[in-house]
Amino acid sequence: MEIEPESYNLHTHSFYCGHGSGHVSEYCAEARRLGLKVLGFSEHCPVPENRWRNTRMAYAQLPEYLAEVTKEQQSEDLKVYKGLECDYFPEYDEYYRALKEKTDYLIFGVHLLQTSSDRDFALHHRPMGKKELHAYTEEYIASIESALFLYGAHPDLFGINYLAWDEEAIACSKAILSCAESYQMPLEVNAYGLRKPLVEAKEGKRWAYPLLNFWLLARDYKIKVVSGADAHSVSALSGFYPLCCEFLQCTGLSFSSLETDNGLRV
Numbered sequence: 159m160e161i162e163p164e165s166y167n168l169h170t171h172s173f174y175c176g177h178g179s180g181h182v183s184e185y186c187a188e189a190r191r192l193g194l195k196v197l198g199f200s201e202h203c204p205v206p207e208n209r210w211r212n213t214r215m216a217y218a219q220l221p222e223y224l225a226e227v228t229k230e231q232q233s234e235d236l237k238v239y240k241g242l243e244c245d246y247f248p249e250y251d252e253y254y255r256a257l258k259e260k261t262d263y264l265i266f267g268v269h270l271l272q273t274s275s276d277r278d279f280a281l282h283h284r285p286m287g288k289k290e291l292h293a294y295t296e297e298y299i300a301s302i303e304s305a306l307f308l309y310g311a312h313p314d315l316f317g318i319n320y321l322a323w324d325e326e327a328i329a330c331s332k333a334i335l336s337c338a339e340s341y342q343m344p345l346e347v348n349a350y351g352l353r354k355p356l357v358e359a360k361e362g363k364r365w366a367y368p369l370l371n372f373w374l375l376a377r378d379y380k381i382k383v384v385s386g387a388d389a390h391s392v393s394a395l396s397g398f399y400p401l402c403c404e405f406l407q408c409t410g411l412s413f414s415s416l417e418t419d420n421g422l423r424v
Contacts, residue, residue: 159417159418159419160415160416160417160418161195161196161237161415161416161417161418162195162415163384163385163399163412163413163414163415163416164399164413165193165194165195165196166194166195166196166197166198166416167189167194167196167197167198167385167386167387167389167395167398167399168196168197168198168200168239168241168263168265168308168309168384168386168416168422169198169200169243169265169311169346169348169386169387169388169389170185170197170198170199170200170387170389170395171199171200171201171202171243171388171389171390172184172185172199172201174201174215174219174223175201175202175213175214175215175390176202176211176212176213176214176215177213177390178389178390178391179390179391179392180391180392182199182223182226182227182230183226183230184392185197185199185389185392185395186230186233186236186238188392188393188395188396189236189395190235190236192395192396194236194395195236195237196236196237196238196239196416196418197236197237197238197239198238198239198240198241198262198263198422199223199227199238199239199240199241200241200242200243200263200265201215201223201242201243202214202215202242202243203242203243203244203245203254203257203264204216204217204219204220205217205250205253206253209278210245210270210278213269223240224240224260224261227239227240228240237418239262239263239422240261240262241261241262241263241264241265241308242257242261242264242265243264243265243266243267243311244264244265244266244267244301244306244307245266245267245268245269245270246266246297246300246301246304246306246307247272247297248300251304251306254304254306255306258306262421262422263307263308263421263422264306264307264308265307265308265309265310265311265346266301266306266307266310266311267310267311267312267315268281268294268297268298268301268315268316269281269282269315271290271293271294271297272293272297273289273290273293279293281294281315281316281318281319282318282319284319285319286316286319286320287320288326290316290320291316291320291326291327291330292326292330294315294316294320294330295316295330295333295334298310298313298334298337299333299334299337302334302337302338302341302343303337303341305341307343308344308422308423308424309343309344309345309346309382309384309424310338310343310344310345310346311346311348311386311388312346312348312350312351312367312368312386312388313334313335313338313345313346313372314331314367314368314369314372314373315348315351315367316330316367317357317359317364317365317366317367317368317369317372318351318357318366318367319366321357321358321359321360322359322360322361323359323360323361323369323371327371328371328375331369331371331372331375332375335375335376335378335379335381336379338379338381339379339380339381342382343381344381344382344383344384344414344424345376345381345382345383345384346383346384346385346386347368347373347383347384347385347386347402347405347406347413348367348368348386348388349385349386349387349388349394349398349399349401349402350386350387350388350389350390350394351365351366351367351368351388352365352368352401352402352405353394353401354366368405370405370408370409373405373406373409373411374409376409376411377409377410377411382414382424383406383411383412383413383414384413384414384416384424385398385399385402385403385413386398386402387399
């Protein structure tokens with residue numbers, strides 16, 4: 159079955175994610191109220207040693223989360239899928255592949271960098287220089303090349319603390335877009351970023367992400383584009399798609415539908 163782009167969201171975080179709110183059942187009720195046909199949960203994936211515990215569910219909560227989403231899948235008026243949003247590092251490759259067998263899908267985002275001086279450099283909280291930008295790009299490309307994921311979330315998240323649209327940003331964006339094209343990896347316009355305060359970049363005020371310049375570059379590549387609410391509260395499901403459409407309007411790009419017959423495919 160083909161689901162129109164305005165009728166699905168696969169980027170949803172409940173209280174399980176570690177920094178969201180609302181219960182799985184509340185998100186499902188809101189999705190029905192809004193007329194969505196597909197709702198996917200994508201809690202930030204924990205790892206066995208509880209690395210990143212301050213922003214992830216505890217590893218011990220994972221079975222409870224999967225069971226709760228499975229319970230909601232009994233509904234006939236809303237297709238509910240259980241997923242996870244992962245930070246891909248090679249040491250977790252086998253673990254993520256095992257989780258893929260227990261879930262309906264995995265997506266990825268780069269939130270933490272491995273640099274020569276940091277094991278986990280958090281993008282949201284510290285300024286980024288060229289070294290960090292290139293580390294981000296390398297991690298995003300490695301995530302695509304792993305072939306584990308349904309799509310890549312907020313590929314332009316580096317804009318949150320890399321505040322110049324310079325030759326480095328252009329080159330790194332092109333590298334991500336080229337890899338996504340080669341691997342036919344859909345990329346996401348993220349509504350959560352459109353709801354955050356503007357940042358003062360070198361070119362003036364702009365969204366921290368998504369980056370309009372990134373998506374203007376994307377016109378030169380054959381990639382599929384998805385919208386994602388990246389909802390961390392129940393209310394964030396409302397209006398996310400029109401918000402993403404308004405952002406994308408001047409690029410000439412459009413959002414892709416979702417195929418649900420044999421698994422999920424954008």
